[in-house]
Amino acid sequence: MRPQASRRPHTVSNSRCLKELVARPAKKVILAVTLSELYFQKGFGLKSEVGPVLARTYQSAVVERLKSIGYEAGAGTLHFKLAKEFGFCYGVDRAVDYAYQTRRQFPDRRVFLSGEIIHNPDVNERIQAMGIHILADSRVPEERFRPVGAGDVVILPAFGVSVPELAHLKEKNCVLVDTTCGSVLNVWKKVHFYARDRYTVIIHGKHYHEETRATASQALTHPGGQYLCVRDLAETELVCEHIRGRISADDLMARFRDEASPDFSPERDLQRIGLANQTTMLMSETLKVQDTLRRAMLERHGAAELESRFRAFDTICSATQERQDAVLEMLNAGGLDLMIVIGGYNSSNTQALAKMCAPRLQTYHIDSPGCIEPDGIRHRPVGTHHNTVTADWLADGAVRIGITAGASTPDSVVGEVIERVLALRGQSVEQLARATQVAEGSQSYA
């Protein structure tokens, strides 16, 4: 459990936002919704009503200011540089917007989320504070949705839900608000093409992640459809070793039992493969996974058969790509002393950003402003599953700090992180100003 210090109390204005949101029923639109309409994918036409609440809750004056003065500013001996693309992506924006609209549309109904709406603790806390219940994870739909009954409203998150879960909820006659991102739907389309043409779907992704589980389930809707998930290059190499005939099917399955479709047979199901990926993986790794599999298939079957046995689509979403490109640009530009990467510890796209930074710069992956404490920074080192506190992370003298955030991190969180770092040096947001002169060891702001 996360220590209480990392929790951000809801401010007076945020509490006011929540009250505003649920106080007045959206009468006009409710009249338009009949009981025969149980599935919604486009919101409820309440964007203009929830928009101001969302802006007050998730935007940040600090971030807006930094953006307006060229994404770089400083105060005293601290200098901040923001990535050109960071934070909320279009899919998350839409999912959060629809969740707020749903609460407004159904003020008297029980509203559930089929899991975290996005992987950000701050956003999930706010959603829960509106009386939306986040259901505990389970791979068994009957278990996961046990608390839900007919007429209850269930919001499906941006990364989607599996085919059996959707079918189960429809059977229960729940009102479904589907916020599945268009980029995820695009991956599913590719998976259907593969499975229809009898290609086993190889998914570069985390087999336990909701999006990957939902994507994998699409393959099973076709006769003979199969899938196998590879998390990284090391797992891909293992699969390739089997394709080359160097490790047995039993040895492979001992490693991939949970990562493959239930009746997966390596000899039968690795003859023709099609590659897709979780939308938020590290692009450079996805390309290596693709190349490694292609080479193994070439070696095993020869050039003449490659085209009929191997297919690949890059299904990294554009928002993920843009955030990774922006970090690369920052790293290549140089001049930074450390990076702060902000986002949920279970957020794949945030992990990918931290993974890019760690080999090049001292990197601190934090999940909330509360991680910046007077006696150190609480963070999760890349590739680990534990948090640690580093006391002397902010050296004396001039420090240049790069900042980026995953696609599920709102600007409000980014702004508060900057405020807290400034406070460690006795500086305030009001003192943040554009850098006018940068010389060795000296810098001035105006």
Ligand code: SF4
């Ligand atoms: S990270 Fe990409 S796929 Fe996921 S919600 Fe955002 S835009 Fe959609």
